Amino acid sequence: MSNETYKNTALIQASLKKRYAREKRFQWMGRFAVFLGFLFLFILLFDIVGKGLPAFTQQYLLIDLDLSADALDVAPDADAEALSRANYAGVIKSSLRDMFPEVKSRSDKRMLYRLVSVGAEYELRDRVMADPALVGTRQSLWLLAHSEAASYLKGQVDPNSPEAERRVKDAQITWLDQLHADERTKSGFNTQFFTAGDSREPELAGIRVALYGSFLTLAVTFLLAFPIGVCAAVYLEEFAPTNRLTDLIEININNLAAVPSIVFGLLGLAVFINFFEFPRSAPLVGGIVLALMTLPTIIITSRAAIQSVSPSIREAALGVGASKLQAVFHHVLPVAMPGILTGSIIGMAQALGETAPLLMIGMVAFIMDAPAGVTDPATVLPVQVFLWADSPERGFTEKTSAAIMVLMGFLIMMNALAIYLRKRFELK
Amino acid sequence: MTRRMTGALALAAAAAAFLPGLANAQGRDIISIVGSSTVYPFATVVAERFGRSSGFKTPKIESTGSGGGLKLFCKGVGTATPDITNASRRIKKSEFDDCQNNGVKDVVEVLIGFDGIAFANSREAPLYELSLKDIYLALAKDVPGADGKLIPNPYTTWKEVDSNLPDTRIEVLGPPPTSGTRDAFAELAMGGGAEQIPALHALSKLGADEVDAIKAAMAALGVPESLYDALAQKKGKAPKGGDIFETIAYSVREDGAYIEAGENDNLIVQKLEANPSALGIFGYSFLEENADKVQGSKIDGVAPDFDTIADGDYPVSRPLYFYIKAAHVGRIPGIQEFAEEFVSERAMGEDGYLPERGLIPLEEEALEEIQAAVKSLKPLQM
Numbered sequence: 001m002s003n004e005t006y007k008n009t010a011l012i013q014a015s016l017k018k019r020y021a022r023e024k025r026f027q028w029m030g031r032f033a034v035f036l037g038f039l040f041l042f043i044l045l046f047d048i049v050g051k052g053l054p055a056f057t058q059q060y061l062l063i064d065l066d067l068s069a070d071a072l073d074v075a076p077d078a079d080a081e082a083l084s085r086a087n088y089a090g091v092i093k094s095s096l097r098d099m100f101p102e103v104k105s106r107s108d109k110r111m112l113y114r115l116v117s118v119g120a121e122y123e124l125r126d127r128v129m130a131d132p133a134l135v136g137t138r139q140s141l142w143l144l145a146h147s148e149a150a151s152y153l154k155g156q157v158d159p160n161s162p163e164a165e166r167r168v169k170d171a172q173i174t175w176l177d178q179l180h181a182d183e184r185t186k187s188g189f190n191t192q193f194f195t196a197g198d199s200r201e202p203e204l205a206g207i208r209v210a211l212y213g214s215f216l217t218l219a220v221t222f223l224l225a226f227p228i229g230v231c232a233a234v235y236l237e238e239f240a241p242t243n244r245l246t247d248l249i250e251i252n253i254n255n256l257a258a259v260p261s262i263v264f265g266l267l268g269l270a271v272f273i274n275f276f277e278f279p280r281s282a283p284l285v286g287g288i289v290l291a292l293m294t295l296p297t298i299i300i301t302s303r304a305a306i307q308s309v310s311p312s313i314r315e316a317a318l319g320v321g322a323s324k325l326q327a328v329f330h331h332v333l334p335v336a337m338p339g340i341l342t343g344s345i346i347g348m349a350q351a352l353g354e355t356a357p358l359l360m361i362g363m364v365a366f367i368m369d370a371p372a373g374v375t376d377p378a379t380v381l382p383v384q385v386f387l388w389a390d391s392p393e394r395g396f397t398e399k400t401s402a403a404i405m406v407l408m409g410f411l412i413m414m415n416a417l418a419i420y421l422r423k424r425f426e427l428k
Numbered sequence: 429m430t431r432r433m434t435g436a437l438a439l440a441a442a443a444a445a446f447l448p449g450l451a452n453a454q455g456r457d458i459i460s461i462v463g464s465s466t467v468y469p470f471a472t473v474v475a476e477r478f479g480r481s482s483g484f485k486t487p488k489i490e491s492t493g494s495g496g497g498l499k500l501f502c503k504g505v506g507t508a509t510p511d512i513t514n515a516s517r518r519i520k521k522s523e524f525d526d527c528q529n530n531g532v533k534d535v536v537e538v539l540i541g542f543d544g545i546a547f548a549n550s551r552e553a554p555l556y557e558l559s560l561k562d563i564y565l566a567l568a569k570d571v572p573g574a575d576g577k578l579i580p581n582p583y584t585t586w587k588e589v590d591s592n593l594p595d596t597r598i599e600v601l602g603p604p605p606t607s608g609t610r611d612a613f614a615e616l617a618m619g620g621g622a623e624q625i626p627a628l629h630a631l632s633k634l635g636a637d638e639v640d641a642i643k644a645a646m647a648a649l650g651v652p653e654s655l656y657d658a659l660a661q662k663k664g665k666a667p668k669g670g671d672i673f674e675t676i677a678y679s680v681r682e683d684g685a686y687i688e689a690g691e692n693d694n695l696i697v698q699k700l701e702a703n704p705s706a707l708g709i710f711g712y713s714f715l716e717e718n719a720d721k722v723q724g725s726k727i728d729g730v731a732p733d734f735d736t737i738a739d740g741d742y743p744v745s746r747p748l749y750f751y752i753k754a755a756h757v758g759r760i761p762g763i764q765e766f767a768e769e770f771v772s773e774r775a776m777g778e779d780g781y782l783p784e785r786g787l788i789p790l791e792e793e794a795l796e797e798i799q800a801a802v803k804s805l806k807p808l809q810m
Binding site for chain 2: 010110118122154161164165167189197199200201273277279280281362364366367368369376389390391392393394
């Protein structure tokens with residue numbers, strides 16, 4: 001007998017080393033998996049931030065402008081209406097010619113004009129309109145540089161590469177170097193990126209419409225999906241009789257959560273746009289479609305949260321004479337709230353990143369003016385990323401990465417909000 | 429705390445119920461434009477300038493593809509349907525009829541210029557000098573074999589197609605069938621190449637009444653007669669030799685040598701950069717913007733550039749259009765003004781801002797004609 005025990009102990013001891021080694025191996029594998037995950041995340045972030053950071057600076061050129069009524073092609077006492085139609089582009093062009101008198105040929109002139117952004121003309125108009133006293137004076141103003149000129153000033157163009165292989169030509173490089181030597185170039189923070197809508201000029205493009213659109217769309221999604229989702233979860237968990245029909249509903253909700261999002265887009269197109277004739281491209285329809293998509297997630301997580309509430313709470317409430325409704329709304333729901341909120345916000349974060357369903361309902365569009373309400377055309381952040389990634393102009397590469405950074409910032413904020421709310425409700 | 433929460437829930441539910449009621453309250457004061465992804469970069473530039481300078485709201489432009497755009501456009505009249513659709517090919521008779529049947533009576537056609545289709549590869553690889561026939565032989569699903577009968581495409585390298593070409597594997601990244609670029613590529617490059625093969629050329633010239641000649645030509649090519657019947661059924665009438673020709677010539681091989689790379693032309697450029705042995709098919713404006721990374725192959729000895737496409741020397745170029753729903757002019761503000769801006773001298777003229785973006789402009793006379801048509805909203809007849 002004792003011999004037997006001894007044999008077993010020896011066996012165990014012999015295998016012990018192996019078992020420890022196995023555990024160690026597993027730990028190392030786990031560490032490696034975590035490391036690999038972080039490595040890929042780091043590479044992704046490094047790439048995006050590296051590409052996107054230059055988009056947050058804007059390049060300006062100091063140009064001496066002749067704002068005489070003559071040059072502007074208006075009467076000296078012109079009213080606002082005439083001023084809005086004055087020849088600002090002509091003023092900028094002739095000023096550039098004056099600064100570089102050696103430029104003679106037509107193609108060289110065109111290259112010269114391309115140093116300054118198309119937007120400069122509208123900016124100048126707005127300045128003159130705001131202060132009509134500028135008419136008749138000479139001003140040195142900082143004008144926005146064209147995205148190609150800006151890319152050279154940011155050091156993204158190698159002047160030693162063959163001329164045919166780059167968008168910024170030798171002549172333009174000479175002029176820009178000269179402006180730089182005269183301290184007529186400067187860079188500043190790109191506020192326009194946050195205050196402007198989409199544009200086809202990379203230096204003028206901004207994400208305002210997409211930010212507003214994302215916000216309005218998510219607001220609609222939340223207002224629809226949260227109450228409906230929570231009510232459905234409460235009913236299914238607390239009140240619904242257990243029978244075949246309830247089972248069927250439950251299975252269907254679980255299946256809905258796995259339906260590809262584009263299907264919800266098609267549904268939105270058929271039902272809300274074609275049948276109810278809601279406007280295309282509107283955050284309203286986008287929000288409804290995304291709400292349909294998020295509903296299953298919210299219902300499933302809410303049910304899990306309600307399920308995890310200890311039955312004793314429910315029973316205690318019923319025991320002191322509370323009605324079923326009172327027990328649920330006064331006692332169960334508050335305890336389940338942190339879980340419900342976390343689930344809902346994760347569902348919303350998922351909705352924030354969707355583009356496929358929005359393609360069908362026309363939210364993948366070029367829109368410059370910010371939406372004032374949920375029925376105005378708008379686009380959303382991931383769609384803006386998609387549109388810029390598809391643009392031929394090289395300047396949009398950095399804009400794309402910058403928009404991804406903003407989108408990620410938005411996501412982190414939402415997740416932080418989820419954590420905050422959970423902590424807050426847990427304390428009570 | 430709990431009361432507040434129930435209150436909040438009830439409020440949210442009420443808001444949710446109320447929201448959809450808003451939807452139909454508003455009319456539309458923004459021009460709605462849909463259509464071709466090739467015209468999109470030009471239309472958006474015009475829209476932006478129009479929005480900044482005209483006092484009208486900036487039009488909203490969706491990129492749905494030419495076919496998708498015309499489908500939406502022809503759905504009917506009213507604020508729910510688009511006012512303008514862009515197309516990288518001409519409207520088809522069937523689409524025009526669809527428009528008519530749905531009450532879209534007056535459609536104004538506006539030709540805006542041309543776009544070349546580039547066959548480009550990485551600058552690290554040697555420049556290709558292709559002929560249309562090379563392109564057809566390299567990419568068609570079936571090509572004529574030694575005995576004149578069609579066989580599944582046997583070519584795996586460019587050298588096998590033409591001994592002057594490099595000995596690299598045939599690998600072409602191109603647009604999917606939903607794209608207007610694909611339509612133009614099929615018609616101009618594949619069709620143009622197939623025309624140079626005598627048997628196929630003869631077939632394409634046969635009329636619908638020459639049934640026996642068509643069937644004989646099909647037999648000589650080894651094409652099953654069932655194709656004739658299938659086309660007859662599809663069209664509802666006897667097919668022409670050209671219809672049979674199109675079915676044969678426009679079929680792109682599906683064995684992996686032609687890779688459908690999606691609608692995103694930037695993606696194709698990136699893939700070409702990573703894979704110097706591949707060729708890519710995309711619009712000229714992307715070639716121009718990415719001249720530091722990719723080079724356009726010469727087709728029939730002509731390199732794709734601004735002048736050769738404008739002259740029509742470069743063989744693979746196509747017209748670009750937009751279509752206006754005349755019934756909406758006057759009901760949605762700014763449609764005619766937008767169209768006039770689009771065809772104005774400062775946009776479409778030789779020194780305009782659209783040619784700067786890679787649009788190949790019209791000749792002076794043609795432009796004046798188009799400007800007049802836009803002014804008078806001359807409806808299209810088909």
